[in-house]
Amino acid sequence: MNKITQVIIWFIILPGLFSCKTKTSVNNSKKEMAFIMGQFENTLSIATDPTKIPRTLQKDGALKTVGIYDWTSGFFAGNLWYLYHLTGEERLKTEAAKWTEALDTIQYYSGNHDVGFMINCSYGNGLKYGNKLEYQHVLINAAKSLCKRYNVNAKSIKSWNYRKAWDGKTEWFFPVIIDNMMNLELLFEASTLSKDDSYKKIAIQHAETTMKNHYRNDFSCYHVVDYDTITGNVLDKATCQGFTDESSWARGQAWGLYGFVVCYRYTKDKKFLGFAENIANYIIHNKNMPEDLVPYWDYNVKDAGLKPEWNYNPANYPEIPRDASAAAVTCSALYELAGYSENKGEYLKAADRILQSLSSPAYQADGVKNKYFILNHSVGSIPHGAEIDVPLNYADYYFLEALVRSERFKRQ
Ligand code: GLY
DSSP, X not given: OOHHHHHHHHHHHHHHHHHHHHHTTOOOXXXXXXXXXXXXXXXXXXXXXXXXXXXXXXXXXXXXEEOTTSTTTXXXXXXXXXXXXXXXXXXXXXXXXXXXXXXXXXXXXXXXXXXXXXXXXXXXXXXXXXXXXXXXXXXXXXXXXXXXXXXXXTTXXXXXXXXXXXXXXXXXXXXXXXXXXXXXXXXXXXHHHHOOTHHHHHHHHHHHHHXXXXXXXXXXXXSEEEEOTTTOOEEEEEOSSSXXXXXXXXXXXXXXXXXXXXXHHHHOOHHHHHHHHHHHHHHHTOTTOOTXXXXXXXXTTTOTTOOOSSOOOGGGOSSOOBOHHHHXXXXXHHHHHHTTOTTHHHHHHHHHXXXXXXXXXXXXXXXXXXXXXSBOXXXXXXXXXXXXXXXXXXXXXXXXXXXXXXXXXXXX
């Protein structure tokens, strides 16, 4: 082969090599979309009642559904809105609207903080991707319901109602969990739609209180903080779904990251951006983060010296479960953060890596044992012995959202 032929070959091959390297990270190829659509076809062929919402699999592989008051009730509709957005298929819009509108009464629900998840993921996406303008008032009503849980002294929205900690003695009267950062998007949206700033003010106040009390110096966070509603003092910092009170429950870190990125989206206040970057750095550079960037269910579960408060037997987990849902939430949040941060390159690279991992056979369903969801290997709550190493509708939701968000970035 002479020199000129060699140069020509390199000009043809080199760009291909580089584009291969970057393109593998964005995985909405025809094959991937066909697989995802196949899984949803399977689900829609047996799930026809929109008040029985697909959440996970039972041990025998059958679909497990939940009612409309379950905290995960909005994700299936949200998944259908994302699929409609990705494919443009009108029948998916019809399905998405059907599963959304079954949640109608949730807009008046103030029994816990999850109304944000339930309504924003369903109606919020219907407004955004389905142009359903009539959904606006539902979002505003839901924001009103959520704000009923706000306490001016605690400067926070109450997550759960009264309950006891794992020790069986400590009582929580005003527990706020990090997950609650995810409900703020509903409040910001409601302010934009209604031009009434009161929802946004509550969201900002809640976020500031969370920054102050949920976070440690290394930007990891507690799961639960309990408040005195008269003095506003912190009464307890603890976990409910993590390994120990002082550990970092993986999905909690992801909820926090996502929530602070959303706060920056709506306020453009740099303190929220800087805070989100610090959380992202904690996650990406965590010493216990596996190479594929899909975390164990808790970042500290491998750390000697930490002892769980509840009855945890490591022998039951020879392979420490990963949490694909935490990875999917993190991935989606990192894509948005990459759009704001001067550190775009690093966050985009990490998000691409997670998306690539979740799109690989190691995490993606085989279509046989798991016929109804996209991802395997998520964890609901190990302390509760619930939903360990299973598919979850919210893992799929944030995975689809990450797919959509990944599209916005042009890669050379
Ligand atoms: N928001 C409940 C959970 O993350 O498990």
